[in-house]
Amino acid sequence: MTGLITSDVPAADKRTALRAGLTSGTIVRLPGAFNPLTATLIEEVGFEGVYVSGAVVSADLALPDIGLTTLSEVTDRSRQIARVTSLPTLVDADTGFGEPMNAARTITHLEDAGVAGCHLEDQVNPKRCGHLDGKAVVPAADMVRRLGAAVGARRDENFVICARTDARGIEGLDAAIDRAKAYADAGADMIFTEALADEAEFEAFRKAVDVPLLANMTEFGKSELIPARRLQDIGYNAVIYPVTTLRLAMFAAEEGLRELAAEGTQAGMLDRMQHRSRLYELLDYEGYNAFDTSLFNFTLEGGA
Ligand SMILES: C[C@](O)(C(=O)O)[C@H](CC(=O)O)C(=O)O
Ligand SMILES: [Mg+2]
Known part of the structure; x- marks a missing residue:
């Protein structure tokens, strides 16, 4: 009965697959799954990974994406999704749900849920959607502490910890790049470059930072919708389509x-x-x- 009820691929293998994808030169495409059934469809259609979006977990509960959801809610949804797919699952862990120690606990819960990795962002609590105005970021040093706690809490070294910077829309591109470098030095495996405007900004980021980069191709936001092939040519390593399936279905x-x-x-x-x-x-x-x-x-x- 292998493969029925849950995927028979162990979490450790999914993490290895995600890491391999990020250094393969072929972009890892991760559409958001708004439920476990959607994750099975994402796998069947031939994508390389599944994304669990904070915006979607919130919207699913008929809530706005303003930091109302809890670690337990996000972990439960992530576990339900990760277990039905053989693909690696990347989870939106928002700000880590509190102080650095909360971020550490977040990592342990998500590891136990069988996901392959997550991203933590440098917004203040309560967070906002990265494509809306009015968001704020914590000082870079605070985010470095948040990340340090997360990285230190990891028990499987292959669990991917991605650092998201929301600084582009607040402090500008150069400041966002500086933050990305500091986050990579703090141990982040990948940088999520939130709300960049156009191809030129994605190119500038790629030139400046030498860890894997993730692009967010969310609709009706601040970023131009760039095809996956073009993002790959620019040198991006992963791309999420966080809310696409929910928008289509709704x-x-x-x-x-x-x-x-x-x-x-x-x-x-x-x-x-x-x-x-x-x-x-x-x-x-x-x-x-x-x-x-x-x-x-x-x-x-x-x-x-
Ligand atoms: C990626 C994101 O964090 C999400 O929760 O899916 C959102 C997506 C969106 O609201 O369109 C974000 O970019 O903040
Ligand atoms: Mg989010």
Whole structure:
């Protein structure tokens, strides 16, 4: 029954795979999964990783992304998602949920949840969406302490700790680059360059910093939407599409609900729905049937 219920790939192997991807020269693409089922789809379509977005975990609970969610909520969702996929899962750990010691605890919880890595950002608590105005960052030295605590708490050296700087929109590009260098020196394995404006800024970052870099291609934000191939050519190592699947699903759900309310039937929209058979394929119904057969269809050898 391997591969049913959960992936049979151990967390340690997923972490190794993520690390290998980050130095492979091929960009690691991580769409956000708004639920575990979406993670199975992300894997089947052929992406290299799954992202758990703080904005999506919040929105899923009908909350704005302003630091209301707790470590327990994020960890539980991350565990549910990570266990169903053989791909590495990268988690948005916001500011680490408090002081440096909280950031340390965050790492241990996420390691135990079987995820491959997470990012911590240099915003103040309570944090804001990185693509909105009005956010603030802590002094670089505070973030270095936050990171130091996180790195020191890691028990699997392959667990990826990514440092996100939100400084571009507040202190400018040069300050963001300086922070990135300090965060790399503090032990960050990768830098998340939040809310850069255009290709030129991504290029400038790549030239200045020599650790793996992650791009955030979120829609309707401050960054130009740059294709994965172009980001790879610039030298970026990973890209997240954090809210894409939720936006697609919610758009379709709203359209369908309005039509259902207006028409009194969903008969006219069946061709815009995932078919029952496709859902069953994703859930591997057949595999579960086979499991039942092997359990109940045995013979008693040599029995009377
Ligand atoms: C990446 C992000 O932190 C997230 O929570 O997914 C968000 C994405 C978004 O709000 O579009 C962010 O960029 O702050
Ligand atoms: Mg976030």
